[in-house]
Amino acid sequence: MAEGARHAKGSTGVGTETLYDISLTVNGVVREARVPARRLLSDCLRHDLGLTGTHVGCEHGVCGCCTVLLDGEPVRSCLTFAVSVDGHEITTIEGLAAPDGTLSAVQRAFAESHALQCGFCTPGFLCTVTALLNENPAPSDEEILEGISGNLCRCTGYQNIIKAVRRAAELSAEQERDGTGEAAPAATGAAGAPRASGATGGATGE
Numbered sequence: 001m002a003e004g005a006r007h008a009k010g011s012t013g014v015g016t017e018t019l020y021d022i023s024l025t026v027n028g029v030v031r032e033a034r035v036p037a038r039r040l041l042s043d044c045l046r047h048d049l050g051l052t053g054t055h056v057g058c059e060h061g062v063c064g065c066c067t068v069l070l071d072g073e074p075v076r077s078c079l080t081f082a083v084s085v086d087g088h089e090i091t092t093i094e095g096l097a098a099p100d101g102t103l104s105a106v107q108r109a110f111a112e113s114h115a116l117q118c119g120f121c122t123p124g125f126l127c128t129v130t131a132l133l134n135e136n137p138a139p140s141d142e143e144i145l146e147g148i149s150g151n152l153c154r155c156t157g158y159q160n161i162i163k164a165v166r167r168a169a170e171l172s173a174e175q176e177r178d179g180t181g182e183a184a185p186a187a188t189g190a191a192g193a194p195r196a197s198g199a200t201g202g203a204t205g206e
Contacts, residue, residue: 022086024098026051027095042066043094044082053093053123057152060125064151067124068092074131074150093123096130105175106130109168110161117155125151129165138169 026049033048045051045068054077057065061076062112068077069091093146103111106129116122125148132139132147139147144165153161 020083020086022083023089024082024130025089027091033082035084037081039082040078041068041080041082041085041090042077045077045090048082051092051094053206055120055123057120062152064124064128065121067127067151069127069131072131072134074128091127091130093126096126103172106128106133106168109164109166109171113164113167115156115160115161115164117194121151121153121155125153129168132165133168133172137172139165141166173177 017036019036021032022044023030025031026045031049033044035044035048039048042054042056045054046056046173054068055065057063059078061079064076066076066078066179067074069075070080070085071089072091080167096107098104099111106126108109110116110122110126115125128148128151132144136143136147144162148158148165
């Protein structure tokens with residue numbers, strides 16, 4: 001149980017279950033919820049807070065689909081109790097873009113590199129790669145492979161995901177050089193326009 005979690009009386013279903021008031025800063029906004037001690041963070045985000053961009057796959061912490069950022073570090077939300085993160089900062093797929101909707105470098109790179117197909121694993125990959133590049137802005141191919149090894153994709157064969165991580169590092173470096181905080185516009189030739197909607201977690205799995 002997280003220190004500071006506040007008791008509240010309540011009932012769910014048959015019988016009485018103790019609920020806890022928790023306060024989380026989710027994507028820069030303070031959000032409050034009343035949850036039982038057994039509520040998983042993934043369920044709290046999806047069902048209590050309505051943030052369905054966080055997907056739930058294996059529910060055993062293996063596939064990485066449910067990955068979110070806890071104080072900037074990637075965690076499996078399907079293995080994390082909501083009460084244990086009371087008072088902490090959470091970033092989900094919904095919080096990666098700028099407030100005006102401008103895609104992050106990682107989102108842009110995944111769209112440009114066609115690094116997604118069904119999109120179910122994409123939110124977890126985007127959060128994982130965001131944390132990876134924050135820690136290591138210019139990873140080697142070996143470091144990229146190690147960094148994404150905890151996320152599974154059944155569609156792409158990973159090659160375009162690896163390309164997307166390289167591209168995200170380039171876009172981030174461009175932003176640093178320009179000092180604008182925004183990457184240059186993407187080229188949209190005959191090969192196809194960037195699939196921005198998919199890269200922002202368009203497949204919700206609801």
